[in-house]
Amino acid sequence: MVIAVVIAVILGVVVWSSGDDPVAPLPPAPSPVAAKPAANLSPLTGEPGPGRAVLAVKVDNSPQGRPWTGVNDADVVYVEPVEGGVTRLLAVFASHLPPSAGPVRSFRESDIDVLAAYGRPxxxxxxxxxxxxxxxxxxxxxxxxxxxxxxxxxxxxGEAPHNLYGDPTALVRAARGVAGPRDVGFRFGAAPAGGQPAEDVKETIGTTPVDLHAANGRYTVAFDGRPAITENGPATVVVQRVPIKASAVHDVVGAPSPTAVTVGRGAVDVLRDGKRWTGIWSRPDPGAPTTYTGADGKPLTFAPGPVWVLLARG
Known part of the structure; x- marks a missing residue:
C-alpha cells in the first residue's frame, strides 16, 4: 500500500510538471573567461617568475635617440605620440633589469594614467x-x-638630451614603497579561434610609421623604415586605438603636447602568431585593468612573452 501511494505521488508530480504551464528554461552556460595568470607566472608576460618591483623608464624614440639600450628586456613597452609627430617609449621592467636603459627623456600626462594600473611603480x-x-x-x-x-x-x-642613461638596478634600489607586478588586464593563453593573417603590419603613431613583421613567434619592429627590434621582440602587439587630445602643455615652439586617453573604451587589434584579432578595449578608471574583448565577448588572449602596446589615434 505504501509503495502504491509513493508511486501515485510521483506520477502526479510528473503529470503536473508536464502540463500546459510553461517551464522556465535553464540559463545559458556562461562564456569561458580566461583566468588571471597563476601566482608563479608574471601578470605582465605570462611567463614563469612573478617578477620584482616595477620600474617604468621613459625612453627617447626620436631618430636621434635610436638605437636605445635595454628596451629588449622590458616586460611591456608602450609607444606614445609626442610633439612633432615623433614617439616615445614607456618601457616597463619587472622580470629582468638590464645594466642600462635609455636614452631617458621627459614623461607626459599619458604616462601617469597608464601607470596608475600598475599600482605604485x-x-x-x-x-x-x-x-x-x-x-x-x-x-x-x-x-x-x-x-x-x-x-x-x-x-x-652623442649630444644632450639624447645621451642620458639610467642604471635600472640603482633606480629600483633608490625607490621606496614600489609595487610589484599586478594584474593590468592581460590574459595569456592559446590563441582565440579565427584571426586574420597579419605577418606584415603597418601602423602610424603620431606621424611615425611603425612596421611589424612576424617571425619565429615574435614580431620585429621598425620605426621610420629603420629596424629597431630584430630579435627577441614582442610576442604580442596590441594596437589600442584611443582618443588623442591636446593637453595644456606646449613645447618650446608652442605646439600642444598630445595626450593619449587610455580610460574609456575603443577599438583594438591584437597581433600574435602572425594573425590579427579585432575587438574592444575598456577601462573604467585609471586604477583599473584594461580588458580586451573579442566580438564573441570572450577575452582576446595574448601569447606568453613581452607585450608592446601601440597607442594609435582611434
Missing amino acids: ALAFSGNAPELNRLVASGPVVPVSPDQVAGAYRRGR
Missing part, C-alpha cells in the same frame, strides 16, 4: 614641463629622476 624620467609637477608629485608613481637619484644616471655618447 617607480618612474625614471629626465625633466618635465612645469605644468606636470603636480601630476608626478601626487600621482601613483615613485619618481626616480636625476633630481632624486643623480648617481643612477650617466651621460653616454
Whole structure:
C-alpha cells in the first residue's frame, strides 16, 4: 500500500510538471573567461617568475635617440605620440633589469594614467614641463629622476638630451614603497579561434610609421623604415586605438603636447602568431585593468612573452 501511494505521488508530480504551464528554461552556460595568470607566472608576460618591483623608464624614440639600450628586456613597452609627430617609449621592467636603459627623456600626462594600473611603480624620467609637477608629485608613481637619484644616471655618447642613461638596478634600489607586478588586464593563453593573417603590419603613431613583421613567434619592429627590434621582440602587439587630445602643455615652439586617453573604451587589434584579432578595449578608471574583448565577448588572449602596446589615434 505504501509503495502504491509513493508511486501515485510521483506520477502526479510528473503529470503536473508536464502540463500546459510553461517551464522556465535553464540559463545559458556562461562564456569561458580566461583566468588571471597563476601566482608563479608574471601578470605582465605570462611567463614563469612573478617578477620584482616595477620600474617604468621613459625612453627617447626620436631618430636621434635610436638605437636605445635595454628596451629588449622590458616586460611591456608602450609607444606614445609626442610633439612633432615623433614617439616615445614607456618601457616597463619587472622580470629582468638590464645594466642600462635609455636614452631617458621627459614623461607626459599619458604616462601617469597608464601607470596608475600598475599600482605604485617607480618612474625614471629626465625633466618635465612645469605644468606636470603636480601630476608626478601626487600621482601613483615613485619618481626616480636625476633630481632624486643623480648617481643612477650617466651621460653616454652623442649630444644632450639624447645621451642620458639610467642604471635600472640603482633606480629600483633608490625607490621606496614600489609595487610589484599586478594584474593590468592581460590574459595569456592559446590563441582565440579565427584571426586574420597579419605577418606584415603597418601602423602610424603620431606621424611615425611603425612596421611589424612576424617571425619565429615574435614580431620585429621598425620605426621610420629603420629596424629597431630584430630579435627577441614582442610576442604580442596590441594596437589600442584611443582618443588623442591636446593637453595644456606646449613645447618650446608652442605646439600642444598630445595626450593619449587610455580610460574609456575603443577599438583594438591584437597581433600574435602572425594573425590579427579585432575587438574592444575598456577601462573604467585609471586604477583599473584594461580588458580586451573579442566580438564573441570572450577575452582576446595574448601569447606568453613581452607585450608592446601601440597607442594609435582611434
